[in-house]
Amino acid sequence: MRGVTRAAKVCRGGTRRKRRAAAGWSSGRALFFIGINTRRLECPGWPGSCTYPGMTRIATENRQRTRRIPLELVLLFTVLTLIAWFSTALAQETRVESTDAIRAVAEGFVKSQLPHDANVAAVTAGTLDSRLRLVHCTGGMHGQMPPGAQLQIRTMVGVTCDGPVHWTVYVPVTVESRINVLVLKHPVPRDARLTSEDITVESRKVTGMATAFLTDVSDLESRTTGRPLPLGTTLTIDMFKADMVIKHGQDVTLIASAGGIEVRAAGRALSDAPGGARVKVQNLSSLKVVEGVVEGPDVVRVAR
Numbered sequence: 103m104r105g106v107t108r109a110a111k112v113c114r115g116g117t118r119r120k121r122r123a124a125a126g127w128s129s130g131r132a133l134f135f136i137g138i139n140t141r142r143l144e145c146p147g148w149p150g151s152c153t154y155p156g157m158t159r160i161a162t163e164n165r166q167r168t169r170r171i172p173l174e175l176v177l178l179f180t181v182l183t184l185i186a187w188f189s190t191a192l193a194q195e196t197r198v199e200s201t202d203a204i205r206a207v208a209e210g211f212v213k214s215q216l217p218h219d220a221n222v223a224a225v226t227a228g229t230l231d232s233r234l235r236l237v238h239c240t241g242g243m244h245g246q247m248p249p250g251a252q253l254q255i256r257t258m259v260g261v262t263c264d265g266p267v268h269w270t271v272y273v274p275v276t277v278e279s280r281i282n283v284l285v286l287k288h289p290v291p292r293d294a295r296l297t298s299e300d301i302t303v304e305s306r307k308v309t310g311m312a313t314a315f316l317t318d319v320s321d322l323e324s325r326t327t328g329r330p331l332p333l334g335t336t337l338t339i340d341m342f343k344a345d346m347v348i349k350h351g352q353d354v355t356l357i358a359s360a361g362g363i364e365v366r367a368a369g370r371a372l373s374d375a376p377g378g379a380r381v382k383v384q385n386l387s388s389l390k391v392v393e394g395v396v397e398g399p400d401v402v403r404v405a406r
Contacts, residue, residue, distance in 0.1 A: 199238045199263070201230040208259040208273035211245025215253055216277075223307050227259075228274035241265030253277065255309050280307045284316045284337040293343075294327045301337065314338045324377060344376030347396050356383055356394065358404040369402065380405065 205227035241264040262270040284301040298319045316337040325342040348371045356369040368386045375381035394402035
């Protein structure tokens, strides 16, 4: 009853705006509550809009207006959010360094370290983690190997950014070479001495710098197999034992050179040694023990 009285007072004596508000409130709640005949609600002296049909129309307009405003705000908020998201994604994309660029730097560094006469078929950097996100390097990138490291079949190369934001990432790089290799025609036992009749020469793509492979028939000289080898084996240096050129207790000639002057002395080998290996020799004149490199069957050049 209190709400109906209030609505009636506002509707009868208030402004147009207040009448609309009162009409919308009373028609939706109070009039049905007290059981007034809402089909025809008319009071003498009241404005025409205070009848039930008028109050119902005003209330409907108010409800429609109330629903439209939030929808417009939601649409505006959605558009602004999408614009902000796309802008952020684009900015992040431009700030991230490409993994392909990092791999290219690693491959270029390894190629620069290869000998000019190396028969390299391919230098391939390994795939980096797709989740890697490094700041775009504005100061340039360069490759480097850890201190003391050497090029191998698989080498870890550090790619460093010299820009304001400093970072380093390590990339695995594989080297493949195409060379002529010696391949066994038939199985051979241990301590076998091979000749051109036992092998064929084939061109193959091998992993690594190819320095470990035997590439010429002359490489078989002064070597015997260190273990049994099956048919089709690609021969490498570690499969062979070099012949002992010098035996323990053998008399040898020591050679030492300095400033263009060469001095020879008699000596005695203290161990077995193959060609090109280091061996200790006792000088028979001074009885001092020196170390040298085997140059021939009875020649040792003293190491500096």
